[in-house]
Amino acid sequence: MRLLETPKGKTVRIIEFNGGKGVSFKLRQLGLTSGKEVKVLRHAPLGGPIMIDVEGRSIALGRGIAARIKVEMN
Amino acid sequence: MRIALIGQPNSGKSTLFNQVAGYKAETGNFIGTTVTFTESNVRLLGDVVDVVDLPGTYSLAGSNPAEREVIKYLTSKEVDVVINVLDASHLTHGLSLTIELLELEVPLVIALNMMDEADRLGLLIDIKQLEEILDVPVIPMIASKGRGIQPLFVKANQIGQNNRIPSHPHYSGGIEELLELLEYKLGEVQSHLRTRALAIKLLEGDKAIINDVLSQKPEIEPDLKSLQKALLHQYGKSAEWVIEDARSNKAHSIVERIIQQGKRRISMRDRLDDILLHPFWGYIFLIAILYFFFQLVYSFGGWLETPLMALFNGFEVWVMTFFGGSQGLIVQVLIGLIQGIAGGIAIVLPYLAPFLIGLGILEDIGYLPRVAFLMDSLMHKLGLHGKSIVPFILGFGCNVPAIMSTRILEDKRERYISAALSTMVPCAARLAVIFGLVAFYLGPIVALGIYLFNLFVIAITAKILSKIVPETSPGLILEMPVYRIPTLRTISNKAWWRIREFILEAWPLLIVGSVVLALFNYFNISIYLNVLVRPLSLLLGLPREVGVPLIFGILRKELSLVMLGQALGTMEFSQVLTSVQMITYTVFVVFYMPCMATMVVIRRELGRRAMWHIAGLTTLIATVAALLSRGVSELIF
Numbered sequence: 001m002r003l004l005e006t007p008k009g010k011t012v013r014i015i016e017f018n019g020g021k022g023v024s025f026k027l028r029q030l031g032l033t034s035g036k037e038v039k040v041l042r043h044a045p046l047g048g049p050i051m052i053d054v055e056g057r058s059i060a061l062g063r064g065i066a067a068r069i070k071v072e073m074n
Numbered sequence: 075m076r077i078a079l080i081g082q083p084n085s086g087k088s089t090l091f092n093q094v095a096g097y098k099a100e101t102g103n104f105i106g107t108t109v110t111f112t113e114s115n116v117r118l119l120g121d122v123v124d125v126v127d128l129p130g131t132y133s134l135a136g137s138n139p140a141e142r143e144v145i146k147y148l149t150s151k152e153v154d155v156v157i158n159v160l161d162a163s164h165l166t167h168g169l170s171l172t173i174e175l176l177e178l179e180v181p182l183v184i185a186l187n188m189m190d191e192a193d194r195l196g197l198l199i200d201i202k203q204l205e206e207i208l209d210v211p212v213i214p215m216i217a218s219k220g221r222g223i224q225p226l227f228v229k230a231n232q233i234g235q236n237n238r239i240p241s242h243p244h245y246s247g248g249i250e251e252l253l254e255l256l257e258y259k260l261g262e263v264q265s266h267l268r269t270r271a272l273a274i275k276l277l278e279g280d281k282a283i284i285n286d287v288l289s290q291k292p293e294i295e296p297d298l299k300s301l302q303k304a305l306l307h308q309y310g311k312s313a314e315w316v317i318e319d320a321r322s323n324k325a326h327s328i329v330e331r332i333i334q335q336g337k338r339r340i341s342m343r344d345r346l347d348d349i350l351l352h353p354f355w356g357y358i359f360l361i362a363i364l365y366f367f368f369q370l371v372y373s374f375g376g377w378l379e380t381p382l383m384a385l386f387n388g389f390e391v392w393v394m395t396f397f398g399g400s401q402g403l404i405v406q407v408l409i410g411l412i413q414g415i416a417g418g419i420a421i422v423l424p425y426l427a428p429f430l431i432g433l434g435i436l437e438d439i440g441y442l443p444r445v446a447f448l449m450d451s452l453m454h455k456l457g458l459h460g461k462s463i464v465p466f467i468l469g470f471g472c473n474v475p476a477i478m479s480t481r482i483l484e485d486k487r488e489r490y491i492s493a494a495l496s497t498m499v500p501c502a503a504r505l506a507v508i509f510g511l512v513a514f515y516l517g518p519i520v521a522l523g524i525y526l527f528n529l530f531v532i533a534i535t536a537k538i539l540s541k542i543v544p545e546t547s548p549g550l551i552l553e554m555p556v557y558r559i560p561t562l563r564t565i566s567n568k569a570w571w572r573i574r575e576f577i578l579e580a581w582p583l584l585i586v587g588s589v590v591l592a593l594f595n596y597f598n599i600s601i602y603l604n605v606l607v608r609p610l611s612l613l614l615g616l617p618r619e620v621g622v623p624l625i626f627g628i629l630r631k632e633l634s635l636v637m638l639g640q641a642l643g644t645m646e647f648s649q650v651l652t653s654v655q656m657i658t659y660t661v662f663v664v665f666y667m668p669c670m671a672t673m674v675v676i677r678r679e680l681g682r683r684a685m686w687h688i689a690g691l692t693t694l695i696a697t698v699a700a701l702l703s704r705g706v707s708e709l710i711f
Contacts, residue, residue, distance in 0.1 A: 026551050029132035031167050033322065045353040048451035049460070049550050055166050056195070058347070060447045062459070062549025 003038075003061070003069040004050065011039045012071040019068045031055055032069070075123040076152060077230050080144070080175070081159030082168055083130035084555050086187040090159060090217040091127040092567060094227070116227075123231065126153070134174045142282060148180055149266045155181040155234030157226065162199060162214070163191035163556070165333065169325035170318075172208065176243050179268045183230045184212045185222075191556065196338035204332045209240040218561055242270050245320045248308050252277070252301050259297050263290055277302060278314045346557055347444070356448055363441070364467060367432050372502070375425035382420035386412060403596055410592025414585030417630055418577070422472070422584075422671065425502060426576060429475055430569045433468070438560035438568075443552055450550050456533055457540025459483075459550050462492040469499030473672040477679055478572060491539045493680055494688045497668040498532050498695070500525070503631035504664050510635050512660050515648050520657070524703075528664055531699050576671070583674055587629045600641075614658050614700050617642070617650070627663060629670050634663045653711045658704040666696035 006012050014036050017024050031054045032038070039053040049060045061069075081087035095114035113126045128148075134141050148156055158175055160168040175182055184204075192199060205212045211229050215222030244250055256273040265272055265286065275283045276298055288295055305313045350359055390412055397405045436442055442464055450460030461483055469476035476496040480489045500508060513521035594600065600622045604611075607621030619641040627634030638659075639645040647656065667689050668676065677685040 023549075023551070028318065030551070030553060033319070041347070042351060044351070044447055044451060046451045047454075049447060051347075051351070051447065051554065055164065057164055057167070058554035060443070060450075060550055060552045060554055062450065062454075062551070064549040065551060 001071055001073070002067055003040075003052070003071045004063060004066040006040045006050075006071060008040055008042055010073065011037055012073055013037050015070040015072055017069050019065070023065060027065075027069075030059055031057070032059070037074075038071075075121065075231060075234055076126065076154050077123055077227070077234065078126045078128055078148060078153045078156050079159060080128045080148070080156060080171075081130060081185075081187075082132050082161070082171055084553060085130070085159045085161045085168060086217045087130060087159040088127065089564065090185065090187065090215075090223065091125065092564065093217055093220055093223055095125055095127075121231070123227075131171070133171060134178075145178065146266060148175075149178055149271075153180070154237075155183060155230050157183050157185050157230055159185045159187050159217075161188050161191070162186045163188050163195050163197065165197075165199075166325050166329045169328055170321045172210075173243050173321045173324055176208065176210070176240055177271050177274055179239050179242055179271065181233050181236075181238055182210050182240055183226065183233050184208070184210055185217075185226050186212050186214045187217050189214045189222075190216050190219075194338075196336040198334040198336050200332045200334075204328070207328055207331065218558070218564070243324060245317075245324070249305070249316065249320055252304060256298070256301055259294050260287070260291070263287055274317060277305070278317055279312070347554075350441075350444055351447060356444075360445060360448055363436075367436070368470070371425055371429045371432060374428045375502075378424035379420055382424065383416065386416035386420055406592045406596045407589055410589040411585065413592075414588030417584050417588065418581040422474075422576065422581075423573070425472060426475065427569065427573055429468075429472065430572045431565060433475060433479070434565045434568045435560055438558060438564060440555040440557045443554050446550070446552060447554070456536040458491060458536060459488060461550070461552070462488060462495075465492045465496040466499060469496035469501060472503075473497050473499070473501050473668055474576065474675050475572070477672060477675045478575075480679060487543050490680060490684055490687075491536065491543060493676060493684070494539065494691060495532055495536055497672055497676075497688060497692055498528070498535065498665055500528055500664050501631065503669070506632050507635045507663050508660055511647060511656050515656060516653055524657070524660060524664065527661070527699070527703065531665065531695065535695060581671075583670055584629070587670055591626060591629065610697070613697070614662060615704060616655055616659055620659060624663070624666070627669075628667055631663065631669050654704060654707045657707045658700050661703045662696045662700040664696075665699050666693045668692065 001012070003012065003014075014032060014034050016034050017027060017032070027033075036054065041051040041053050041058060043050050047063060049062045050066050051058055051060050053059075079087050079091055091114070094116050113124055115122050116125050128144055131141055131144060134145050147153065156175060158172050160172065172184065186199070186201065186204075189199075199214075201212050201214060211233065213222055213226040213229055215226055217223065245253070253270070253273050256276065257269050260269055260273060260276075263269070263272060265283075267275065267283070272283065272287065276287060279302070284298070302313045305316050309316045311319075350356055352359075390409055393408050393412065394405060443461075445463060445467075446460035448460070449463040453460050453462055465476040465479045468479050473496060476499070477493050480493050480496075483489045483492060508521050508524055512524060594603070603625055604618050604621035607624055608618055610624075611618055611620050620638065622641050623634045623637035626637045638647070642650045644650060651659070667673075673685055673689065676688055
């Protein structure tokens with residue numbers, strides 16, 4: 001499953017990120033590494049970004065990026 | 075004594091710096107490889123120490139040139155002690171950077187900031203144990219309220235003077251053995267890093283450091299390769315990741331040992347995002363907040379502008395009577411001077427000051443990233459990101475703070491496009507032209523039409539620009555800071571710092587420009603100026619007299635209306651201009667070349683080239699848009 005399709009309020013575990021090195025670096029810096037559990041807080045309407053909770057921080061991710069993060073439900 | 079501050083973004087590092095150094099941290103510039111650190115002399119217990127504010131960074135991985143510069147600087151002899159600012163409410167993440175700092179083996183003190191936030195989240199932190207585990211003094215602090223700052227710097231001073239170096243962190247079995255082996259093989263190497271840190275960077279595959287070491291000891295290359303391979307074999311991922319995971323695991327285990335979760339106090343602030351980012355109410359609040367903000371700025375500005383203008387007008391009259399009503403050179407220059415000064419005090423500052431204070435409040439509360447979140451999808455349709463909406467909104471008030479606000483965008487492309495677009499947003503001055511000419515003579519519906527046409531042209535320009543300048547960043551990645559109640563001190567400092575920029579840099583130019591125009595008037599250069607602009611005015615079907623008001627309009631946009639009256643000899647525009655001419659002229663004024671104050675700010679923020687690009691681009695767009703509206707309105711009227 002992709003992070004983009006995770007419904008609001010669900011907690012998922014990150015499997016991997018398929019994308020450029022630069023973005024993957026930035027995501028890792030924000031604590032989005034494989035194995036990490038994240039909670040989807042909300043989806044912005046009209047195809048906007050999604051907001052997730054990583055260790056108590058709120059992070060907004062554009063759809064393009066959220067679509068490339070593979071996750072699994074616990 | 076030189077003290078360097080380092081910490082992750084949003085850890086409150088700049089707040090701490092500003093508390094000790096006054097408001098200076100905003101000038102820090104860290105784009106690309108040009109690295110400048112903000113430094114300030116601070117009086118401390120009778121001594122003067124240098125405090126250096128390093129840019130916020132999540133890690134010191136070194137793959138990024140800016141981060142490599144930071145490592146070099148920290149390990150150079152210039153820094154006596156490093157203060158690592160940590161956000162106590164998000165310790166796990168921040169500690170990874172602390173572990174990297176420990177690897178560098180430099181004198182270190184930890185400032186455990188935002189203790190109030192941690193308290194609110196119910197986190198009970200065992201500071202004594204944290205000190206023992208890290209072998210580093212930890213000082214609890216609330217930088218925004220100025221608490222704990224004195225003990226922090228006393229401690230830092232002491233650590234720096236004794237040159238106390240903490241012991242470096244140890245990793246679990248496999249990695250530790252490989253590191254020791256590599257350290258042994260390395261032996262003596264010339265480097266700014268200690269052998270331990272060097273070994274870690276080599277294993278991580280830091281290209282610059284590998285090249286540096288191999289040029290001294292080419293014989294260790296096969297050893298390094300086999301060690302990296304051993305890690306890959308043992309953990310199934312590359313060394314860089316293995317070490318990073320090790321750091322992150324270490325941070326986790328530390329946090330588990332020192333933090334107990336107490337009762338979390340659920341407050342309004344936790345619920346705020348549910349309302350402010352709601353799919354429907356979020357947008358209602360956005361519109362309401364912005365409307366309220368502009369109302370406040372306009373009413374406050376207008377309340378000040380009228381009496382101030384009256385004051386300066388009275389002064390002008392006094393000067394003229396003093397010289398017995400003569401129209402001599404001195405009188406003209408003096409009046410030009412007064413008008414330039416009045417332009418700054420009576421027209422720009424009454425709006426700019428409340429605007430910047432309001433913007434500072436929205437920024438410090440943490441609302442602006444939320445606006446970016448709400449607007450991201452709409453901005454994406456124009457080829458931009460959500461964050462670009464901020465300068466765009468601000469542009470309706472005044473283009474100067476709009477350009478300044480492009481600083482919140484990290485990407486150079488995004489900054490350039492947003493700056494170009496926000497200069498096309500009709501600011502308060504151009505509102506005067508639209509209302510004074512079009513709304514007054516042709517009715518408010520036509521004025522509304524011009525606003526809609528303006529949005530349409532901006533959208534098309536955004537589309538075209540984002541096609542020409544290729545997209546570099548793949549999407550929004552933005553941390554939403556916790557809502558905070560701003561303090562009076564940070565707000566007023568920040569606003570003053572920005573107002574000072576206008577007073578020192580843009581205002582003198584306004585005054586000089588005003589005097590130059592007075593000279594033009596005196597020596598009757600207007601005729602030549604009209605000839606210069608004639609090709610354009612002919613193309614747009616406008617009378618030749620519009621040349622001077624258009625040129626004067628570059629100085630201040632309101633002048634293109636005021637001077638038009640002077641140039642045409644009457645303020646009854648309907649007698650001298652047709653409806654089509656009024657619309658064409660107004661559309662051109664709305665789009666062409668940013669005013670001088672805006673140009674100065676563009677030059678400072680984005681460079682001289684960007685300034686000329688934007689000036690040329692907007693004039694071109696203005697011509698096309700004016701021609702288009704001429705054609706359309708000829709069909710209608």
